[in-house]
Amino acid sequence: MIDRRPFVQKILKNRKDNLRVVSGIGTSTWDIMSAGDNKGNFGFIGAMGQSIPFALGLAKSQPDLRILLFTGDGDTLMSLGSIATVANHPVNNLTIVVLDNESYVETGSQPTATAGKSNLELIAKGSGISNSYTVTNENDYEKIINTIYDEEGPSLIVVKCQAKATPLVFPHSFDGSVSINRFMSSIKS
Amino acid sequence: MTGINKDWRNDIYGVFKDLNITMVSHVPDAGHTPLINLCEKDNEIDVVTLTTEQDGVGLSCGAYAGGRKSALLMQSSGVGNCINALALPNICRIPFLTIVSMRGEWGEFIPWQVPMGLGTPKVLEAMDIKVFRADYKDEVGSTVDAAARFAFNTNRSAAVLLSQKMIGAKQFKNG
Numbered sequence: 001m002i003d004r005r006p007f008v009q010k011i012l013k014n015r016k017d018n019l020r021v022v023s024g025i026g027t028s029t030w031d032i033m034s035a036g037d038n039k040g041n042f043g044f045i046g047a048m049g050q051s052i053p054f055a056l057g058l059a060k061s062q063p064d065l066r067i068l069l070f071t072g073d074g075d076t077l078m079s080l081g082s083i084a085t086v087a088n089h090p091v092n093n094l095t096i097v098v099l100d101n102e103s104y105v106e107t108g109s110q111p112t113a114t115a116g117k118s119n120l121e122l123i124a125k126g127s128g129i130s131n132s133y134t135v136t137n138e139n140d141y142e143k144i145i146n147t148i149y150d151e152e153g154p155s156l157i158v159v160k161c162q163a164k165a166t167p168l169v170f171p172h173s174f175d176g177s178v179s180i181n182r183f184m185s186s187i188k189s
Numbered sequence: 190m191t192g193i194n195k196d197w198r199n200d201i202y203g204v205f206k207d208l209n210i211t212m213v214s215h216v217p218d219a220g221h222t223p224l225i226n227l228c229e230k231d232n233e234i235d236v237v238t239l240t241t242e243q244d245g246v247g248l249s250c251g252a253y254a255g256g257r258k259s260a261l262l263m264q265s266s267g268v269g270n271c272i273n274a275l276a277l278p279n280i281c282r283i284p285f286l287t288i289v290s291m292r293g294e295w296g297e298f299i300p301w302q303v304p305m306g307l308g309t310p311k312v313l314e315a316m317d318i319k320v321f322r323a324d325y326k327d328e329v330g331s332t333v334d335a336a337a338r339f340a341f342n343t344n345r346s347a348a349v350l351l352s353q354k355m356i357g358a359k360q361f362k363n364g
Contacts, residue, residue: 042254047274047276049273050243050244050246050247050274053244053245053248057247057249057253060212060255061253061255062256079244081240084240085238085244089237176277177281177344184256
């Protein structure tokens, strides 16, 4: 099981200019913010289930950028149908990394469906995202970086993580309009 | 320019073209089908078929973040699916436009359509969506145009309800 915080930081270290990063509600947003403030980040702090469709809309609108979504198993499970939508309206510049700790850590570590019988890699494959794999070893971060920048998307990578609480790292602003306008300024420039 | 075409769906399509709306997502409804077909034939418009209406909210917002305008087409039954997702355009002040074909109001045959039909305007207003309504074919184009401009000019969410009186209530036959 991977320690998610340093793993995310490793993936985002030396990020390229053509990368934009979105994160789903919960720990994923604190994870990406822990890698350093960047105008090219947009983190959800609510609207659970909407990060995958958001990332799809962004990827369709900006085909020359590489779009990376970090989100959790809880957020992903809330909108499983969106994986089918991504598969059937494919964007070659989108990578979804699911930080799967098999639990709703922020609310008291109740187990999610992936702690039981459900497997997000197989759900992604069954939905039609053929480039889907699971990572359990921290040394595999370079494989993920290769997928993000160089492989034909869409891709969905399940990163099996430890279910432990991590310190909250707040974004530049909790005001959504400030966050989205700042993010959009990174696309215009 | 929003001329009045033989089919009011062409008027909505005209608004999409006028305002450079280039992404249209939907969970289909028979009332929207001619419009969906027009958009499918247009190479400048991406049509995204959703599995649930709420995903159209996130999709629209992501598209806007990337510089594209979009619209979500759905039936009134889908509005309830969108409630929490509507927090996203609200808190981010992202323009959001949806066009809703109404069921459960005018000559409805299926009782199951009534609860969400009755709830649709209330639910949208509860989420601070500006609700526009078209009851007659000759006002569809101007209403969608007004709603779209409201959304994209003021960075708010707007919904157009297309009344069942105008669309026509289907009467079902057993067997």
